[in-house]
Amino acid sequence: MAPISVCSRCSGLMLFVFALATSVRLVDSNNAVFCEHTQFSLRCGEAEKLKVRSAVFGRTNYLTCWNAQIYTLSCALSATATVQRLCDGQIACSGLVSTYTFGDPCRYTHKYLTVEYDCEKMTTTTTTTTTTPATTSNKYVMTTRPPPKGSSGAWRVACDDTVMHLKCPANKMLDILSARYGKMTSKTCGHSQAYKSPCRKASDAIVRKTCQWENACTFLVNNRTFGPSPCPAGIYKYLAVNYKCVAPGQTFTVCENAMAELKCPDSKTVRVLSAWYGRDDTTTCPYGYTGDTKCRARVTELVSRWCAGKTKCLLVSHNNLVGKDPCPNTYKYLRLRYICQ
Numbered sequence: 001m002a003p004i005s006v007c008s009r010c011s012g013l014m015l016f017v018f019a020l021a022t023s024v025r026l027v028d029s030n031n032a033v034f035c036e037h038t039q040f041s042l043r044c045g046e047a048e049k050l051k052v053r054s055a056v057f058g059r060t061n062y063l064t065c066w067n068a069q070i071y072t073l074s075c076a077l078s079a080t081a082t083v084q085r086l087c088d089g090q091i092a093c094s095g096l097v098s099t100y101t102f103g104d105p106c107r108y109t110h111k112y113l114t115v116e117y118d119c120e121k122m123t124t125t126t127t128t129t130t131t132t133p134a135t136t137s138n139k140y141v142m143t144t145r146p147p148p149k150g151s152s153g154a155w156r157v158a159c160d161d162t163v164m165h166l167k168c169p170a171n172k173m174l175d176i177l178s179a180r181y182g183k184m185t186s187k188t189c190g191h192s193q194a195y196k197s198p199c200r201k202a203s204d205a206i207v208r209k210t211c212q213w214e215n216a217c218t219f220l221v222n223n224r225t226f227g228p229s230p231c232p233a234g235i236y237k238y239l240a241v242n243y244k245c246v247a248p249g250q251t252f253t254v255c256e257n258a259m260a261e262l263k264c265p266d267s268k269t270v271r272v273l274s275a276w277y278g279r280d281d282t283t284t285c286p287y288g289y290t291g292d293t294k295c296r297a298r299v300t301e302l303v304s305r306w307c308a309g310k311t312k313c314l315l316v317s318h319n320n321l322v323g324k325d326p327c328p329n330t331y332k333y334l335r336l337r338y339i340c341q
Helices: 011-021 080-087 204-211 300-307
Strands: 025-028 031-035 039-043 048-059 075-078 092-096 112-121 142-145 154-159 163-167 173-183 199-202 216-220 238-246 250-255 259-263 270-279 295-298 312-316 333-340
Touching (some): 031 039, 173 204, 250 259, 300 312
Antiparallel strands (some): 025 031, 173 199, 259 312, 270 295, 270 333
């Protein structure tokens, strides 16, 4: 079967189609459209809760979420029950728009999710409520949990095939204390019949690579991100991250091919929070071509090891930091954030 063709005289229409295709999310009042292979996200006000009226996954027109891989326009699968289980009664909810979540009503065709919902006012009550343990129906929900006894910071939990989002206030940075991927309790992210005992593995390094000393970070939770499953087949897993939001520290910049010494007073030692080599503006170190401002190679781990435990640290800003030139013909600099402790 060949893809649906478009007439050669519809160039204006195709430009409009392309504009729609580049949008991941289209919202009109309480109607929302999310393209396949993206994250859907619904949100109400602080004193409101979501009530999903209907949801359809498939394709019924050519324009929405335009893609070259369109073989049919007669493709619609009800996703109402799934989205209701994820979102009803929540202030906000999210999940993946994929055939894994909703099934595949038409193979080889790029699909989209259409959701109609309301935001209802929450009713306040003084009655003590009991939280019902999670079942497989709400396995895509991401939650914030109180820290276990003896631990510090906040905990964030995201189930398999959802997007983990960590964020600090504008003047703070993420400090990842620990991260565990697996199934530590049968109640979190749905009950699996195959679950017998906790199965998990440390994932601190993977989460820190993306999130450490950033103000916010987002990544997908699945086996492709965290490697081979630590649990037997058939067990639905989740990621639990323990983190704190800390002060950002001081900024230190060294221009390319220059050396500078970083010092801490009163016998305190240097702790590097973040470091990168490249260029992100046109005004810092303006001693050559500065046009490429989207050039940043992370070197946090390397610089942290070099300065760890020292009261003063000599830094050299050079391509050798990353092993190659991250943006040729552009004059670069080393920028890092640090604290003295």
